[in-house]
Amino acid sequence: MPELPEVETMVRGLRPALTGRAVDRIELHDPTMLLGCTAAEFAARGVGVRVAGVGRRGKWVVVELTDDRGMIVIQPRMTGGFWLVEPPRPEHVRLTFRLANPEASVWFCDARRLGRILWFDGPDAAAAAFARAHGPDALAIARDDLAARLKRTRRAVKPTLMDQKVLAGIGNIYADEILFEARLHPLKVAADLTPREVDRLHAAIVPILSKAIAAEGSSFDAGYRTVLGLEGGFLAVNSMYGRAGQPCKGCGAPVEKTKIAGLIGRPTYLCPKCQPLRRPGARPKKG
DNA sequence: CGGTTACCCTGGATGC
DNA sequence: TGCATCCAGGGTAACC
Numbered sequence A: 001m002p003e004l005p006e007v008e009t010m011v012r013g014l015r016p017a018l019t020g021r022a023v024d025r026i027e028l029h030d031p032t033m034l035l036g037c038t039a040a041e042f043a044a045r046g047v048g049v050r051v052a053g054v055g056r057r058g059k060w061v062v063v064e065l066t067d068d069r070g071m072i073v074i075q076p077r078m079t080g081g082f083w084l085v086e087p088p089r090p091e092h093v094r095l096t097f098r099l100a101n102p103e104a105s106v107w108f109c110d111a112r113r114l115g116r117i118l119w120f121d122g123p124d125a126a127a128a129a130f131a132r133a134h135g136p137d138a139l140a141i142a143r144d145d146l147a148a149r150l151k152r153t154r155r156a157v158k159p160t161l162m163d164q165k166v167l168a169g170i171g172n173i174y175a176d177e178i179l180f181e182a183r184l185h186p187l188k189v190a191a192d193l194t195p196r197e198v199d200r201l202h203a204a205i206v207p208i209l210s211k212a213i214a215a216e217g218s219s220f221d222a223g224y225r226t227v228l229g230l231e232g233g234f235l236a237v238n239s240m241y242g243r244a245g246q247p248c249k250g251c252g253a254p255v256e257k258t259k260i261a262g263l264i265g266r267p268t269y270l271c272p273k274c275q276p277l278r279r280p281g282a283r284p285k286k287g
Numbered sequence B: 001c002g003g004t005t006a007c008c009c010t011g012g013a014t015g016c
Numbered sequence C: 001t002g003c004a005t006c007c008a009g010g011g012t013a014a015c016c
Helices: A004-019 A039-045 A123-133 A143-151 A156-159 A172-181 A195-214
Strands: A022-028 A047-057 A060-065 A072-075 A080-083 A093-099 A102-108 A114-122 A258-260 A265-272
Touching: A004 A060, A004 A080, A004 A102, A004 A195, A022 A039, A039 A047, A039 A093, A039 A114, A060 A123, A072 A123, A114 A123, A143 A195, A156 A172, A172 A195, A172 A265
Parallel strands: none
Antiparallel strands: A022 A047, A022 A093, A047 A060, A060 A072, A072 A114, A080 A102, A093 A102, A258 A265
């Protein structure tokens, strides 16, 4: 579930609750989600630490500790999320921060256990791991950098946008919203986008993600919630995701739900009128 | 190497 | 009601 706006919302919720706080211990309840060290090592390290700050790297949550104790990285993936209030499904708690002075808890829950938890010794190790897995952050990428990265691949533009090594933070929901805002068909070949199309795509990214952050992300069903258990409001004001059959906000034609190559089974929402695969005036080649 | 596909997990919704 | 099937915001490893 969590894409950049949801993770940013989590981080903004965690930051005031965790920054500067002493942590009696960090309890890992599901060792299978831990990468890079053993559960015993994790337990030993998680005693008597203090939080220096909380940050976001792409879709990763980074909890930085004081006194050279390194940083804990939590990847929520599909169903992970943090709770400052009692989580509604305690059996899904995978990690607990036990705070001291005054006592409190911060929980990380993940129903499907697809999330991952790592502990890095220091900023250099964490930065190296981040760089291996990510391109520039979607909120910060420059237009020409995006253009150069799109030029490198003949994949479709949607899976390219969702490739964290191209740019970090965009997932299935926001890819559809951004492509609609830019009036681009998700199957257009990334390298074939014209300079004007790249302009439109780049110009759509920050406004869509910012609007979603302002709405505290996207919630549906029993999925993502804020750290206070509230639903994010973006899907009440969005254009595409979850709106199959509803009138397109650009032209009124029904929004189409489909599956596209390069994205396994994930749904894609688009307006075939506003996001044509070929330019409306273009004639098919003869021959 | 670039691109595509299986698979990791589980809960909730849907259909019979 | 009960059971089978399908679906889901992500990411990696293996494959062609």
